[in-house]
Structure formats: C-alpha cells, structure tokens
Amino acid sequence: xxxxVRISNLDKYFGRLHVLKNISLExxxxxxxxxxxxxxxxxxxxxxxxxxxxxxxxxxxxxDGLTVHSHERGNEHRQRIHEVRLKTGMVFQEFNLFxxxxxxxxxxxxxxxxKGMERSEAIALGEKNLDSVGMxxxxxxxxxxxxxxxxxxxxxxxxxxxxxxxxxxxxxxxALDPELIGEVLNVMKKVAKDGMTMIVVTHEMxxxxxxxxxxxxxxxxEIIEDANxxxxxxxxxxxRTQALIExxxxxxx
Amino acid sequence: MDTAxxxxxxxxxxxxxxxxxxxxxxxxxxxxxxxxxxxxxxxxFSGKSIGxxxxxxxNTEFMRNNLAFIGGGLxxxxxVSILSILLAMLLALLTALGRLSTFPPIFALSTFYVSLxxxxxxxxxxxxxxxxxxxxxxxxxxxxAGVLALGLNYGAYMSETFRxxxxxxxxxxxxxxxxxxxxxxxxxxxxxxxxxxRFAIPPMGNDFISMTKDSALVSATGFVHELMWRAQKVGRxxxxxxxxxxxxxxxxxxxxxxxxxxQSRLEAxxxxxxx
Numbered sequence: 001x002x003x004x005v006r007i008s009n010l011d012k013y014f015g016r017l018h019v020l021k022n023i024s025l026e027x028x029x030x031x032x033x034x035x036x037x038x039x040x041x042x043x044x045x046x047x048x049x050x051x052x053x054x055x056x057x058x059x060x061x062x063x064d065g066l067t068v069h070s071h072e073r074g075n076e077h078r079q080r081i082h083e084v085r086l087k088t089g090m091v092f093q094e095f096n097l098f099x100x101x102x103x104x105x106x107x108x109x110x111x112x113x114x115k116g117m118e119r120s121e122a123i124a125l126g127e128k129n130l131d132s133v134g135m136x137x138x139x140x141x142x143x144x145x146x147x148x149x150x151x152x153x154x155x156x157x158x159x160x161x162x163x164x165x166x167x168x169x170x171x172x173x174x175a176l177d178p179e180l181i182g183e184v185l186n187v188m189k190k191v192a193k194d195g196m197t198m199i200v201v202t203h204e205m206x207x208x209x210x211x212x213x214x215x216x217x218x219x220x221x222e223i224i225e226d227a228n229x230x231x232x233x234x235x236x237x238x239x240r241t242q243a244l245i246e247x248x249x250x251x252x253x
Numbered sequence: 254m255d256t257a258x259x260x261x262x263x264x265x266x267x268x269x270x271x272x273x274x275x276x277x278x279x280x281x282x283x284x285x286x287x288x289x290x291x292x293x294x295x296x297x298f299s300g301k302s303i304g305x306x307x308x309x310x311x312n313t314e315f316m317r318n319n320l321a322f323i324g325g326g327l328x329x330x331x332x333v334s335i336l337s338i339l340l341a342m343l344l345a346l347l348t349a350l351g352r353l354s355t356f357p358p359i360f361a362l363s364t365f366y367v368s369l370x371x372x373x374x375x376x377x378x379x380x381x382x383x384x385x386x387x388x389x390x391x392x393x394x395x396x397x398a399g400v401l402a403l404g405l406n407y408g409a410y411m412s413e414t415f416r417x418x419x420x421x422x423x424x425x426x427x428x429x430x431x432x433x434x435x436x437x438x439x440x441x442x443x444x445x446x447x448x449x450x451r452f453a454i455p456p457m458g459n460d461f462i463s464m465t466k467d468s469a470l471v472s473a474t475g476f477v478h479e480l481m482w483r484a485q486k487v488g489r490x491x492x493x494x495x496x497x498x499x500x501x502x503x504x505x506x507x508x509x510x511x512x513x514x515x516q517s518r519l520e521a522x523x524x525x526x527x528x
Contacts (some may be wrong), residue, residue, distance in 0.1 A: 051432055053432060085433070092432075094425050096426060096428060097429075098444055110433035113435060113443055114434040114435055114439070158433075159432075
C-alpha cells in the first residue's frame with residue numbers, strides 16, 4: 001500500500017539552529033504513530049512541518065499523493081500547501097478553540113468557511129462528531145465554560161469535521177490536569193479505532209504502548225529509534241531511549 | 254454536622270455583608286464629597302459675600318438670554334464628533350492592518366501617515382484644511398474640513414489602539430485557523446478581528462470622549478457653529494466671556510459625564526459577554 005504521509009530529507013533551521021536533520025519517514029494509512037523524545041528534540045517541529053505551520057528549510061512533504069517541495073515558491077506552491085492543510089487535522093496542546101464562537105460554531109467554522117459546505121450539512125456532521133467525542137451536550141456553550149478536557153475533545157471534533165485523511169496531535173494532554181487526561185486519551189483511542197491515520201507527539205507512554213503501531217524516538221533533530229511499542233519498551237536499543245523510558249517509569253507516567 | 258455547616262455558611266454571609274457595607278460606605282463618602290465640592294464651586298460664582306469677601310458675581314440675565322444660543326451648539330459638536338470618530342475608526346483599522354502587511358508600500362503608507370499626523374499639532378492640521386487648502390483652490394465646508402482634520406488626526410492615534418488589540422489575540426488562534434485551511438484574509442475576518450474589536454471598544458470610547466472636547470478647536474476657524482464658537486461669539490460681543498465660557502464648560506462637562514456613564518455601561522456589558 002502506498003504511504004499516506006511521506007517525509008523526505010526534511011531539514012528545518014530556526015535561525016542558525018538546526019532543529020530537524022535530514023528526516024525521512026513514511027506513514028501507512030490507518031497507522032498510529034507516536035513521537036516521543038525530550039523537549040527540544042524537534043518532535044513538535046516535525047509535526048508542524050507536515051501541515052506547514054512551520055515552513056521546512058529543505059526536503060519535501062507528501063500527504064495523500066500531494067507533494068510539496070520546500071524549495072518551491074509561488075501561487076501553485078501555496079495552493080498545494082492549502083490542500084495539504086485540508087487533508088490534515090491538527091490538535092494543539094493549548095486547544096486554541098475560538099473563544100468568540102460556541103462549541104458548534106467552532107466545529108462547523110472550517111467546513112463552512114473553508115470548504116464552502118452547506119451550513120445544514122456542516123451542522124449534521126459537526127453534531128455527529130461532537131456526539132462521538134461526548135460533547136454534544138455542550139453544543140451551544142462557549143469555550144470559557146468548558147474544562148480543559150472538554151475543550152480538547154471539542155478541538156478533536158473540530159479537526160475531524162474537516163474530514164481529514166491524517167490527524168496530527170501536538171502534545172494534546174500536556175496542558176491538562178492529570179484527572180482530565182484520561183477522557184482525552186479515550187477519545188483519541190476511539191478515533192484510532194475508527195481507522196484514522198494519526199501522528200501523535202506525546203509524553204503519555206501508556207498511550208503509546210497501548211495504541212501506537214510504531215513509536216518513533218527523537219533526539220537532537222533526528223529519529224534515533226523506530227519500532228513497534230512492544231519491542232521499543234521491552235528492549236530499547238539507543239541509550240538515550242533507555243534513559244527516556246527509565247525516566248518515565250520512575251516518574252510514574 | 255448540620256450546625257457546623259450552617260454556622261460556616263453564616264460566617265461567609267457575615268463577611269460578604271461587611272464587605273458590601275464597606276463598599277457602600279466608600280461610595281457614599283465619594284458621592285458626598287463630590288456634592289460638597291460642587292456646592293463650593295457654585296457658591297464661588299454665587300455673588301454672595303462672607304464678611305468683606307465677595308464671591309464672583311455673574312451676569313445671570315446674560316446667561317438666561319444666551320443659554321439657548323450656546324446650548325444650540327451641542328448638536329453641532331456631537332455631529333462633528335460622531336462623523337469624525339467614524340472616519341477615525343475606519344482609518345485606524347486600515348492603518349493597523351497596514352502595519353501587519355508584509356508588502357513594503359502598504360506598511361510604509363501606514364507608518365508614514367501615523368508619523369506625519371503625530372508629528373504635527375492638531376491645531377495646525379485644522380487650520381491647514383481651512384486656510385491652506387483654499388489657497389490651492391480646494392474650498393471645503395466648515396463641517397467637512399473639521400471632520401477631515403479631526404478624523405485624520407484621531408485615526409493616526411487610534412491605529413495604535415487597534416494594533417495593540419490585534420496583537421492581543423494569541424498566536425494559537427491564528428495557527429488554529431491556518432491549520433483549518435483558512436486563508437490569511439479569512440483568518441483575519443473570522444477569527445482575529447472579532448476578538449480584537451472587543452478589546453478595542455473601551456479605549457475607543459475614551460477617544461470619542463476626548464474628541465467631543467477637541468472638536469472645540471474647529472471653532473477657531475469660525476466656520477463651525479458648535480459650542481465653543483457660540484460661547485466666544487456672544488462672550489466677545491457683550492464682554493461677558495466669563496459667563497459664556499462657563500456655560501460652554503458646563504455643557505462639555507455634562508456631556509462628558511453622560512458619555513462616561515454610557516461607556517462604563519458598555520464596558521460592563523462587554524465584560525458580561527466575556528463567556
């Protein structure tokens with residue numbers, strides 16, 4: 001099967017800082033990938049390059065058959081980036097719900113404004129997704145009235161309502177109180193079970209072990225290990241991976 | 254258990270009551286002092302005497318006769334202020350957006366305009382529209398020239414307010430919109446502006462209040478018959494400047510008090526809407 005995401009020779013500099021070093025990666029449809037690593041290892045930057053929230057300095061990104069080379073410029077290039085963004089849904093650490101819109105408005109904003117979907121159709125789709133994340137009962141509430149876990153579940157529904165091919169999660173539970181993490185992880189498991197391709201930057205080792213098909217370990221801008229979770233957690237090869245896993249074991253997460 | 258609970262409840266009630274009483278006392282104290290200060294001010298202009306000291310004697314007949322004439326300028330003052338603030342808001346928004354542009358000419362146009370206007374006195378700008386433009390064959394009506402001068406001036410200052418409001422919307426909002434596939438224009442219109450405008454409304458109220466007073470400057474040109482112009486006209490003619498200016502001052506003050514009250518209501522309303 002052809003990969004749904006293919007990253008080739010990706011480089012990213014912040015000023016003089018080389019944060020991603022010649023990264024290549026293929027993700028198969030329906031695969032769930034967890035990206036782990038210490039902060040500053042480049043895992044969030046890698047994720048943000050996939051939908052061009054960060055502009056890659058070199059290499060290319062291919063999503064669902066659509067390739068964008070970093071060296072290209074111009075209108076056609078911008079159009080392709082736009083199409084890649086339509087194929088990817090993003091969930092942020094800080095939720096980033098629109099505070100001036102109700103839960104339902106948040107969820108249908110993308111389909112209506114960006115895709116030009118009929119409002120009634122978007123509402124039906126949005127309500128279905130809100131229901132699947134267990135947030136339909138708050139459909140007319142404003143984000144300020146929601147708990148962190150509820151906000152993140154709405155954010156997942158918002159991304160799903162764009163009907164993406166791939167979902168990107170950027171530390172989706174890192175801003176949450178410990179007792180709220182479970183409800184978000186459960187929703188993510190459900191999304192994975194429904195067959196969505198997912199790339200998840202996370203510190204949740206339990207989630208990675210249980211849900212991921214592959215776990216990638218990043219350090220200093222490189223992927224230092226790429227294995228299925230059973231192999232990775234029982235027999236980590238790189239000493240940096242060993243240290244990382246050991247730290248989470250003793251840290252209780 | 255029950256009694257402990259209810260006594261805990263009444264303890265809280267007690268504290269809240271004390272707090273409320275303190276707040277009420279403070280408000281009453283402030284109100285009473287305002288009243289006393291106002292009475293002193295009135296007494297100062299009452300013409301009454303204490304011993305050998307005589308307070309200021311106003312020509313009340315003149316004041317009665319000219320109240321309607323000076324007050325008649327209120328409408329003109331508000332008319333000029335409202336038109337000017339609308340023009341200023343439009344210019345301020347365009348300028349603030351221009352400051353965000355990565356296209357050099359647009360960015361330069363915004364900064365050039367703000368620099369030029371802020372680098373010259375408002376008084377000069379007003380005269381420029383009334384006296385300098387006619388020399389070039391451009392003759393504007395008094396109100397139009399006044400509105401253009403005030404609007405251009407306030408637009409430059411208010412653009413900073415708008416700029417601050419725009420930058421107060423978090424970076425995550427822009428990223429969320431971008432990730433959904435919104436274009437920069439859609440992001441601005443649907444996500445950034447609605448949030449920024451809400452931040453900008455209270456300072457815009459302040460600007461409007463100060464504009465109602467700065468509109469007095471257009472009286473200097475003699476073509477806009479607002480409060481200040483009328484006060485000067487009757488004051489000079491009959492050498493009752495003291496009375497005339499006092500009356501105009503009272504009109505401005507009452508107008509400002511009313512607008513400040515309206516603004517505080519608007520702010521309270523917006524705060525409540527902050528869900």
